[in-house]
Amino acid sequence: MPKIVDPEERRKAVVDAVFRVVRRDGVEAASLRNIATEAGLAIGSVRHYFTSHEELMVFAMKEMVERVSARVLAHAEALRRPAPVRDRAARAEALLREFLPVDDERFDETVVWLEFVKAARTRPSLQPEAKRLHDGMRMIVGKVLSEAHRNGRLREGLDLGIETEHLAALLDGLAMAAVLQPWSFTPERAVDVLHAHLGTLTETGLPF
Helix, strand or coil: CCCCCCHHHHHHHHHHHHHHHHHHHCHHHCCHHHHHHHHCCCHHHHHHHCCCHHHHHHHHHHHHHHHHHHHHHHHHHHHHCCCCHHHHHHHHHHHHHCCCCCCHHHHHHHHHHHHHHHHHCCCHHHHHHHHHHHHHHHHHHHHHHHHHHHCCCCCCCCCHHHHHHHHHHHHHHHHHHHHHCCCCCCHHHHHHHHHHHHHCCCCCCCCC
């Protein structure tokens, strides 16, 4: 009796193989043949779902955006629930930490994402997903700051547009430093810097 293959499970296995190859060797090494080998599949099995390297890369980028978005939205949902100020501040910071490589899974994702973004500079097909995560992150950061402002937690006179770009750029820089200089810039250090910056946005000097 022929084995029944779940298409979604097969696509996930292929995408996971893409992430491993890109993390280890970069986007250029993620050929259909190399991905098939990494996934333990025949190349024909991979071609059944993805007809070209470009199509596979676009799908992998979309999958990465979806995975990050799912985690961020879970935090955003928790942030919307009523809670004491201290708990809300902790929830807001936990949401923002989703954009930092604070554990092995997020470290690997950040490495892969940087490889994708670098490739997107010269590959138009990859640019929509690169823009989607870039814009999505800034939208989330903006909402976190707007909510803190609405609750009277931010210093008076702050320009929320500028502070959104400032915090988003800080998260980008911390993530890059943590994956490019892991021997000197640890995930713990990245979290400490984020925590300290959030304190500069409030009258009390404590994160909002």
